[in-house]
Amino acid sequence: MEEKDFIQLLQGADVDKVKAQMTNNAERVIKALSFYNANEHKISKEPKSKMVGAEEVNNWPLSLPIQKKIVQSTVAFLVGKPIRLVQESEGTEKAFEVVSDALKEMRMNSKLLNLMTKYYSETEAVIMFVPYRDSSATNEDLTIPNTIRCKVVSKSDSEDIFYRFDEYGTLNAWARGYLVKTGSNQNIEHLDVETKTVIYKFKKIDGKWEVETKPNIAGKLSMVLFTQDYWDSYDVDPLIERREVLTSGKAKNNDAMGNPLLCLTGEIKNLPEVKKAVKVVEMEENAKAEYLYPKMSVDLIKEEREDLKELINYFTDTPDFSMDSMKTIGTTSGKAIELMFFPAILKSIRNRITIEELFDRMMEVIKNLLVKVNQNDTTLKTQMASLKIKFEFTSPLPENEADLIDMLNAATGGKATLSQEEAAGMNPLTKDGKSNWEKLKAENISTFDE
Numbered sequence: 001m002e003e004k005d006f007i008q009l010l011q012g013a014d015v016d017k018v019k020a021q022m023t024n025n026a027e028r029v030i031k032a033l034s035f036y037n038a039n040e041h042k043i044s045k046e047p048k049s050k051m052v053g054a055e056e057v058n059n060w061p062l063s064l065p066i067q068k069k070i071v072q073s074t075v076a077f078l079v080g081k082p083i084r085l086v087q088e089s090e091g092t093e094k095a096f097e098v099v100s101d102a103l104k105e106m107r108m109n110s111k112l113l114n115l116m117t118k119y120y121s122e123t124e125a126v127i128m129f130v131p132y133r134d135s136s137a138t139n140e141d142l143t144i145p146n147t148i149r150c151k152v153v154s155k156s157d158s159e160d161i162f163y164r165f166d167e168y169g170t171l172n173a174w175a176r177g178y179l180v181k182t183g184s185n186q187n188i189e190h191l192d193v194e195t196k197t198v199i200y201k202f203k204k205i206d207g208k209w210e211v212e213t214k215p216n217i218a219g220k221l222s223m224v225l226f227t228q229d230y231w232d233s234y235d236v237d238p239l240i241e242r243r244e245v246l247t248s249g250k251a252k253n254n255d256a257m258g259n260p261l262l263c264l265t266g267e268i269k270n271l272p273e274v275k276k277a278v279k280v281v282e283m284e285e286n287a288k289a290e291y292l293y294p295k296m297s298v299d300l301i302k303e304e305r306e307d308l309k310e311l312i313n314y315f316t317d318t319p320d321f322s323m324d325s326m327k328t329i330g331t332t333s334g335k336a337i338e339l340m341f342f343p344a345i346l347k348s349i350r351n352r353i354t355i356e357e358l359f360d361r362m363m364e365v366i367k368n369l370l371v372k373v374n375q376n377d378t379t380l381k382t383q384m385a386s387l388k389i390k391f392e393f394t395s396p397l398p399e400n401e402a403d404l405i406d407m408l409n410a411a412t413g414g415k416a417t418l419s420q421e422e423a424a425g426m427n428p429l430t431k432d433g434k435s436n437w438e439k440l441k442a443e444n445i446s447t448f449d450e
Helices: 003-011 013-022 026-036 064-077 094-104 107-123 234-258 298-314 334-340 342-372 378-386 401-411 420-424 434-441
Strands: 047-052 055-059 084-087 124-132 147-155 158-165 171-181 187-195 200-206 208-215 223-227 261-265 268-270 287-294 391-393
Touching: 003 013, 003 187, 013 187, 026 064, 026 107, 026 234, 026 391, 047 234, 064 107, 064 234, 064 298, 084 094, 094 147, 094 234, 094 378, 107 124, 107 147, 107 223, 124 171, 124 342, 171 223, 171 391, 208 391, 223 342, 234 298, 334 342, 342 378, 342 391, 420 434
Parallel strands: none
Antiparallel strands: 047 055, 084 391, 124 147, 124 223, 158 171, 171 187, 187 200, 200 208, 261 287
């Protein structure tokens, strides 16, 4: 369908046909979430208990949230530590400051953690940006926004994502479907459609769609679509299912055979009383007593569980955070720690190939909207056009400054490599490094060279 025909459907409020002309991956996302949420795993659908003769016993259908741990590790190594913004252009200080302030106001670090979690667990998420009016806006026109806000859209938050590409593969429209509960406890269906020129807000009242429109001041789509074909744990979901079966089976076997069973053969004269400290079983001459153990290879089951754990971690590049693995870190050098987590670091680097491109797109959306909500600031508009920002991803692993300082000292023959002023400013015990340095100078501490 051509774009003009799609616009006619929007103008005619034919929402069902509008949805039919857009891509929606709800089926794939729901399947991904069925693996991510442990309470939806196949084993969790088994009965919690079953009858053995006349007795009801626990069936132990134990689901393990391993998929959640895999996603948490992926996200932590990618954006767990706040991404640094680096200004690469010159003469754009004001624009860079405005962008930095906007990101802080939007709590972008936490938004990115949420966005990446949705992306890797559900395969699809959107971050949308909208003009916003805060308390510092002018009172002359109450309809004029002065800043921007953002929101993460995902299926797990009860929202549906629709989008449409043109014949050249360019995204030209997207929509967000959601429900709003009214005061009378009714759920009203909504669909917001954004095109480059117009924003359509549909709502379904008494079975009919009503529409409100407003111009899109951005002049382009103010969103970034994150989508992929497979979720993060896709390759190891069968291994996780097998691990759950083994763990549940072990729990059932422990209930049945975990406690010692005394097997008595022959004629028994007397059994010991429960309350007596010393218990003696009186038996005839040819009678015997022995504990009954299950005839099964416990070691083989344990080996399979450990093998599954190793395979799951290996194929998803997920570090082993077990206590046994962490015990040795305290005596390990910084480089050795990096090598221990090297597969997770490599996975993070591979993920950046896609993520950096999408983050660049996100930055262009932010810059464009900030110009639109500050139209009277011509200096800002000029600088935003020239502003170039680079994203620097940092590892969540502890930084080993000691090795770097030793290397610098060796390279300079033991001479100072950091000024006293900068060292005073970097002291983690002070909140204001510059103020701390001024106080130190005023106190005229004798250890400072005058």
